[in-house]
Amino acid sequence: MLQINHLNKSYATEHGLVHAVGDVSFGVARGEFLAIVGSSGAGKTTLLRMLAGLLAPSAGQIVFDGQPVTAPPRAFAVVFQDYARSLFPWFSVQRNVELPLVNLIADRGERLARVEQMLGRVGLADHSRKRPAQLSGGQQQRVAIARALACQPEVLIMDEPFASVDAQTRNELEDLMLSIKQEAGTTVLFVTHDVDEAVYLGDRVLVLSRSPSTVAREVIVDLPAGRDQITTKALPAFAAARAAVLSSIVEQAAVPA
Numbered sequence: 001m002l003q004i005n006h007l008n009k010s011y012a013t014e015h016g017l018v019h020a021v022g023d024v025s026f027g028v029a030r031g032e033f034l035a036i037v038g039s040s041g042a043g044k045t046t047l048l049r050m051l052a053g054l055l056a057p058s059a060g061q062i063v064f065d066g067q068p069v070t071a072p073p074r075a076f077a078v079v080f081q082d083y084a085r086s087l088f089p090w091f092s093v094q095r096n097v098e099l100p101l102v103n104l105i106a107d108r109g110e111r112l113a114r115v116e117q118m119l120g121r122v123g124l125a126d127h128s129r130k131r132p133a134q135l136s137g138g139q140q141q142r143v144a145i146a147r148a149l150a151c152q153p154e155v156l157i158m159d160e161p162f163a164s165v166d167a168q169t170r171n172e173l174e175d176l177m178l179s180i181k182q183e184a185g186t187t188v189l190f191v192t193h194d195v196d197e198a199v200y201l202g203d204r205v206l207v208l209s210r211s212p213s214t215v216a217r218e219v220i221v222d223l224p225a226g227r228d229q230i231t232t233k234a235l236p237a238f239a240a241a242r243a244a245v246l247s248s249i250v251e252q253a254a255v256p257a
């Protein structure tokens with residue numbers, strides 16, 4: 001469904017070129033949950049912004065359903081780490097989720113029904129009249145997820161979306177992502193620093209090398225469906241996938257810059 005071919009990105013700065021992404025190629029199947037990990041500065045955000053059509057590559061191509069991606073496709077939605085800046089503070093939760101639908105669904109009643117459905121899916125049905133600041137960080141990120149899902153994207157692109165919430169909230173949001181994947185069959189590209197999170201959520205984990213990045217390793221996560229925080233993380237297959245990802249990250253860190 002999504003094919004990434006020899007993607008490369010260099011930034012022109014006053015100190016010369018910064019080679020962020022070297023040569024990255026991979027494919028993503030429909031409905032797959034692909035986690036992407038790599039050390040700080042490996043080019044993860046740069047890669048995701050290119051995948052989302054928000055940043056032009058220096059070389060290479062992203063092909064979605066046979067078409068080159070040159071601008072943000074309507075079928076893609078993006079969730080960033082910084083929920084506080086991604087929501088409009090002066091609008092209600094309901095209005096924040098409704099906004100991207102304004103040009104898609106003309107009938108307001110139909111639009112609000114979709115908003116309520118999405119808020120229900122992320123567990124915020126009773127909070128639609130509140131403003132973002134009246135919610136916890138985890139709840140605000142749920143609003144951002146509801147807003148991204150409102151357009152029924154085929155591909156959800158997430159850049160360290162749970163890095164700013166506490167551990168318990170993070171577990172809840174991870175489980176929310178598993179249920180969304182299960183219910184909606186959404187394809188997810190998910191960047192995280194957290195190896196456990198990558199393995200717990202991913203069908204496959206890509207480890208990026210240090211920048212200029214390449215795909216250093218690909219780990220298939222062979223865990224049974226119906227994952228849960230306690231049982232799944234106690235499985236030998238979880239420990240094996242975690243060790244494979246971690247050792248690859250450690251190897252990359254040892255490569256001289």
Ligand SMILES: Nc1ncnc2c1ncn2[C@@H]1O[C@H](COP(=O)(O)OP(=O)(O)OP(=O)(O)O)[C@@H](O)[C@H]1O
Nearest residue numbers: 011013018020039040041042043044045046047211
């Ligand atoms: N707009 C920019 N202009 C110049 N250099 C940039 C720009 N954005 C990123 N870089 C550089 O590109 C490299 C990759 O950055 P990027 O933010 O993509 O990495 P990352 O893996 O997401 O990092 P982190 O995990 O710390 O968020 C870094 O060396 C960074 O300094």
